[in-house]
Amino acid sequence: MTDALTSCLEASVRTATPLALAALGELLVERAGVINIGLEGIVLGGAFGALLGAGGNSLTIGFIAGCAAGVAIAALFALFAVTMRADQIITGTAVNLLVLGLTGALYRGLYGATGAALTIPTTGSVAVPLLARIPVLGPTLFDQPPPTYLVYLTVPLLWWWLYRTHSGLAVRAIGERPDSVRVAGIDAHRWRWMTLLMSGGLGGVAGATLVLSQSGTFAEGMSAGRGFIAIAIVVLGRWRPMGVAIASLLFGAASALQYLFQAMGWRAPYQLFLALPYVLTLLALAGLAGRKIEAPAALGRAA
Amino acid sequence: MSDPISDRARSWIGGWRQVRPSLATGAAAAVVAFVSLALLWLALRLAGFDASLALGALWRGSFGNWYALTSSTFVRATPLVLTGLAVAVAFRAHVWNIGADGQLLIGAAVATAVGLAFGTAPAWVLLPLALVAGAVGGGCWAAIAALLRTRFGVLEVISTIMLNFVAVDLVGYLVRGPLQEPSHAYPQSNPIPAAMHLPMLIPGTRLHWGFVAGATAAVLLWWGMRSTAAGFRVRAIGANADAARVAGRIDVARTTTNVLLLSGALSGLAGAIEVCGVTFALYENISPGYGYTAIAVALLAGLDPLGVLGTGILFGGLEAGALSMQREASVPSVVVTAIEAALVLLLLALSRRGSATSIISRFAGARLPSAEEPS
Numbered sequence: 001m002t003d004a005l006t007s008c009l010e011a012s013v014r015t016a017t018p019l020a021l022a023a024l025g026e027l028l029v030e031r032a033g034v035i036n037i038g039l040e041g042i043v044l045g046g047a048f049g050a051l052l053g054a055g056g057n058s059l060t061i062g063f064i065a066g067c068a069a070g071v072a073i074a075a076l077f078a079l080f081a082v083t084m085r086a087d088q089i090i091t092g093t094a095v096n097l098l099v100l101g102l103t104g105a106l107y108r109g110l111y112g113a114t115g116a117a118l119t120i121p122t123t124g125s126v127a128v129p130l131l132a133r134i135p136v137l138g139p140t141l142f143d144q145p146p147p148t149y150l151v152y153l154t155v156p157l158l159w160w161w162l163y164r165t166h167s168g169l170a171v172r173a174i175g176e177r178p179d180s181v182r183v184a185g186i187d188a189h190r191w192r193w194m195t196l197l198m199s200g201g202l203g204g205v206a207g208a209t210l211v212l213s214q215s216g217t218f219a220e221g222m223s224a225g226r227g228f229i230a231i232a233i234v235v236l237g238r239w240r241p242m243g244v245a246i247a248s249l250l251f252g253a254a255s256a257l258q259y260l261f262q263a264m265g266w267r268a269p270y271q272l273f274l275a276l277p278y279v280l281t282l283l284a285l286a287g288l289a290g291r292k293i294e295a296p297a298a299l300g301r302a303a
Numbered sequence: 304m305s306d307p308i309s310d311r312a313r314s315w316i317g318g319w320r321q322v323r324p325s326l327a328t329g330a331a332a333a334v335v336a337f338v339s340l341a342l343l344w345l346a347l348r349l350a351g352f353d354a355s356l357a358l359g360a361l362w363r364g365s366f367g368n369w370y371a372l373t374s375s376t377f378v379r380a381t382p383l384v385l386t387g388l389a390v391a392v393a394f395r396a397h398v399w400n401i402g403a404d405g406q407l408l409i410g411a412a413v414a415t416a417v418g419l420a421f422g423t424a425p426a427w428v429l430l431p432l433a434l435v436a437g438a439v440g441g442g443c444w445a446a447i448a449a450l451l452r453t454r455f456g457v458l459e460v461i462s463t464i465m466l467n468f469v470a471v472d473l474v475g476y477l478v479r480g481p482l483q484e485p486s487h488a489y490p491q492s493n494p495i496p497a498a499m500h501l502p503m504l505i506p507g508t509r510l511h512w513g514f515v516a517g518a519t520a521a522v523l524l525w526w527g528m529r530s531t532a533a534g535f536r537v538r539a540i541g542a543n544a545d546a547a548r549v550a551g552r553i554d555v556a557r558t559t560t561n562v563l564l565l566s567g568a569l570s571g572l573a574g575a576i577e578v579c580g581v582t583f584a585l586y587e588n589i590s591p592g593y594g595y596t597a598i599a600v601a602l603l604a605g606l607d608p609l610g611v612l613g614t615g616i617l618f619g620g621l622e623a624g625a626l627s628m629q630r631e632a633s634v635p636s637v638v639v640t641a642i643e644a645a646l647v648l649l650l651l652a653l654s655r656r657g658s659a660t661s662i663i664s665r666f667a668g669a670r671l672p673s674a675e676e677p678s
Contacts, residue, residue, distance in 0.1 A: 037460060076648075086651040089399050089460060093598050094647040100595075101640030108635035109350060220637070228464045235461075269480060275472035278465040282447075285462070286455040 008260040009140040009253075013148060014214065016252025018043070020151045021206035022230035023237065023244045024158055025199030030234055031162060032188075032195045033175035033298035037092025038077045039203055040227030041099030046070040046207025048103040051218040054120050054211070062120070063147075063208045070204020071197050073099060078196040082189050085302040096227075104220045122216040145213035147205060151245065154202070158241040171195060175296030178303035188303035203227065225278065232281040236288070239296065247284075254280045336617055339646050346642075347634060357632035364627025365620035371627070372620075374509040378581060380619025382407065382593045384517035385573035387600035387611040388524055389566040395528065395606050396541045396562045402448060402463025403570040404594025405470030406441035410571025411578045412474050413440030415585040416482060418495040418578075426498035433499050434575045441571015442564045444470065449563040453556040459563065467594070475587050482585060492585035501580035511580035517615070520569065524608035537562055570594060592640070596622070599643040603650060618643060 022043055029036050036042075046066040053065025077095050080086040111118055126149075128142040162168040171191050173181045178188045206226070211218055229251060236250075237243030258273035340358065347354040365376050386403040393400035414437035421429060448466060451457035475490070477483075482492040501511040528534035536558045539547040547553040573593065582589055600618050604610030621643070625636035 080648060080651055084652060086654075090602060090647070091651060093401065094602075094644045094651070096644075097595060097599060098641055098644035098648065101637050101642070101644055104637035105635040105641060108637065225464065225468050228461060232461050232465070235458075269476050271472040271476035271479075274475075275469045278468040278472075281465050282451065282457070282462055285457040286451055288455075 004260060004264070006136055006139055008256050009136065010143070011256035012249060012252040013140055013144055014252070015255045016248040017144070017148045017151055017213075018206040018209045019226060019230050019233060019251055020245055020248035021147065021154070021209065022203045022227055023233040023248055024151070024154050024241060025202030025206075026230055027234045027237070027239060027241065027244050028158065028162075028171070028195045029192075029199045030299055031175045031239060031296055032171045032192050033178060033296050033301060033303060034081065034192055034196065035088050035092070035231070035300045036074075036077060036081075036196065036199065037089055037228075037231070038073065038095035038099075039092075039199070039230055040223055040225065041092075041096040042070045042073045042200055042203035043207040043210070043227040043230075044096075044103055044221065044223040045073045045099045046204030047211045047218060047222055048107065048207070049204060050208035050211040051107075051118075051120065053208075057121065059121065059123055059212055062212050063205060066208025066211070067201045067204040070202070070207065071200040074196045074200025074203070077200075078193050082192045082196065082303070088300055088302075100221060107218065107220060118217050120211060120216050120218075123213045145209070147209040147213055150205065151248075155241045155245045162241070167191075172296075174303065175298055178298050178301070192303060203230075206230075229277060229281055232285055235295075236284050250284075251277055251280065338649065339621075339642050342645060343638070343642055346638070352634050353632055357628050357634045360628045360631035361621075361624035363624075364631075365624030370508065371623065373505055375623035375626075376616065376620040377510050377514050378619075379623045380616045381511075381513045381517045381580070382573040382577050382590070383596055383600050383619050383622075384514075384521060384612055384615030385576070386570050386594050386597035387604065387615045388517075388520055388608055389569035389573075390594075390597045390601035391604065391606040391608060391611050392524060392528070392537065392569070393562055393566040394541075394601060396537045396559065397544065398559055398562050398566070399458075399460040400445065400448070400463050400563060400566045401460060401598065402445065402466050402594065403566070403573075403597045404590055404592060405463070405467035406444045406567040406570035407574035407577070407590050407594050408470040408474050409444040410437035410441035410574030411589050412477055412482070412574075412585055413437055413571070414575035414578050415492050415495060416477075418499040419482070419493060422496040422498075424498070429496065429498045430501065430579065433495075433579060434572060437575020437578070438568040438572040441574060442568035444571070445563045445567020446560075449560040452563075453560055471587075474585070474589075478585055478587050484584075490587050494584045495578060499579055500583065501576065509581075511576075513576035513580040516572070516576060518612055520572075521608045521612040528608060533561070570597075591622075596640070596643060599647050602647050 022039055026036060026039050046069050049069025050062045050066035054062030073095060076098075077091055080091040080094075081088045123145045125143050125145050128149075131142040132138045134142070160168075162172060170181065170186045173184075174186065174188045174191055181188055207223060210222060210226075215222070230248075233244055233247045233251060236247040237245070255273075255277050257276065258270075261268070261273075343361075344354050344358060347357050364371050366372055386407060389403045389406070390400060414433040417436040418429065418433045421432065424432070444466060445463070448457075448459045448462040451462045452459045478490045478492055483489075484491055484493045501513055504510045504512050504514060528537065536547070536551075536553050539551050539553055540555050540558050544555050548555050574589070577589060578585060596618055600614045601611055603617075604614040621639050622636075625634075625639040628634045629636040
């Protein structure tokens with residue numbers, strides 16, 4: 001039973017990692033008043049970039065390529081939604097379609113119509129000395145693939161930047177009152193661009209994680225709604241880094257439940273498990289009703 | 304401009320001028336279609352394909368011959384027009400229903416279930432029953448998002464997307480569980496009774512009456528959006544929800560709910576028609592993403608229902624042609640999804656101010672200066 005529990009917890013953290021990376025990026029963007037539905041496309045693009053980059057069997061280049069693909073897609077979004085002040089939701093939707101079509105076409109073009117079982121080496125898990133030996137928690141938290149440690153780093157860094165620096169304050173102010181901020185001499189467009197590029201990088205790494213640390217292959221549309229779930233996670237995490245990390249972990253746990261149920265021999269239609277994260281998202285969002293939710297006031301509005 | 308006053312002014316002018324914005328949208332779509340072909344040609348050249356062979360196949364497989372036009376393009380356009388209308392109506396009210404695909408799936412599933420349950424009923428009962436059931440099913444699926452938005456304040460952008468994934472899993476379960484064909488060998492339902500088949504519109508082709516239903520819905524919605532009180536409310540909350548509430552005493556929550564229900568019903572109808580006119584059974588992958596393409600269809604039409612009829616046929620042709628392009632020139636057919644998205648971005652760039660309403664003003668209203676500013 002302890003083994004089953006440990007492997008379930010370990011799977012929770014593993015599943016939560018790409019969600020947390022993408023959600024932390026989206027958190028940053030939303031604090032600057034931008035809602036980027038194109039995050040789904042960023043994650044998918046990151047996954048495809050990782051596939052291309054890791055072609056030469058270099059995992060590092062794979063992650064860098066995934067990150068770069070994410071940044072490039074975020075830049076496209078920023079060009080329309082920030083510089084041209086286009087509607088953010090329409091732009092995000094178009095970006096998603098674009099990435100879905102492009103990655104699908106390129107994948108089939110490069111690897112054949114069937115895209116038959118393509119395997120890429122994956123990063124193994126890296127144990128942190130000493131910490132990994134703590135019972136249950138050790139293997140759960142400190143014997144994971146490298147991207148998980150990136151989450152551990154990003155959460156405090158993001159908190160420190162947003163709440164303890166002048167530029168972080170500026171970003172949060174842009175998300176509340178872009179007009180007033182302009183009077184204070186802050187360039188709202190510039191900071192929205194910056195946060196979008198950063199979130200593109202994080203979302204790209206999230207996609208790369210799917211390929212290089214989890215599945216070891218690419219499939220069309222393999223982001224499977226993770227970008228959208230990440231956007232919901234930002235709401236659940238109340239637009240705060242630590243909240244987002246915890247909410248991601250909850251989602252990871254929901255997805256990992258199926259391993260536990262399987263270990264317990266509980267039989268249910270597997271589609272139920274597949275649908276669980278999405279249903280949970282809806283329930284969790286509905287559960288926040290009536291509470292004071294601190295959404296950035298200018299979320300979704302052009303600056 | 305979609306602000307209520309100028310729209311009302313335009314309707315006073317009357318006559319065929321009312322149709323002109325739709326014609327302008329059509330012309331704009333034609334220009335964009337031409338640009339898209341140029342883009343596609345360039346992309347194909349860059350990717351090292353035989354561009355003229357591929358584009359020739361695209362033409363032959365879509366608009367270039369009578370059989371392809373009726374049996375592929377129009378058939379493919381039918382669900383695109385209906386879901387495109389669903390998206391257009393919702394977006395007009397600034398209700399971001401991204402869930403047309405899920406609503407279509409539920410509509411298809413409910414229509415199939417009804418057809419299999421009442422298989423012995425005569426055609427004049429069964430067919431309308433199945434179509435209505437599909438529309439109700441799609442509407443109910445959208446009602447979840449409506450309830451979440453009005454009661455719990457959940458953004459419908461997120462909820463409708465989540466519901467899409469749930470619908471995929473639900474249909475996946477149905478075709479492997481309760482609705483699976485008796486041999487349990489394939490993930491699909493039994494064929495629906497012949498009484499439920501939509502009659503063919505043109506003998507010798509695969510074109511069914513669902514296409515007429517789509518076109519009729521487009522005309523009805525075009526008229527309803529512009530000439531009824533309900534259509535006015537939809538446009539008013541889309542233009543400015545706060546102003547509509549305060550100055551127009553419009554119940555925004557109620558209008559939003561109704562818009563989502565209508566939108567879901569149109570998508571559900573699309574699913575039912577797909578089952579009754581094309582597939583004749585429920586399959587897991589019954590929708591190749593119609594509900595997502597529908598967003599591009601609606602935006603490219605400037606959210607104008609008559610325009611949706613045009614862009615729906617255009618995209619139906621693109622997708623039908625893409626399949627023949629894949630067969631004859633081995634160009635991956637998904638490339639059209641990227642082209643469609645590029646078109647939407649192109650349109651956003653052209654309209655500068657970028658919101659859905661300003662796209663409308665650029666492509667429809669802007670050509671009617673006299674109606675814009677009545678003196």
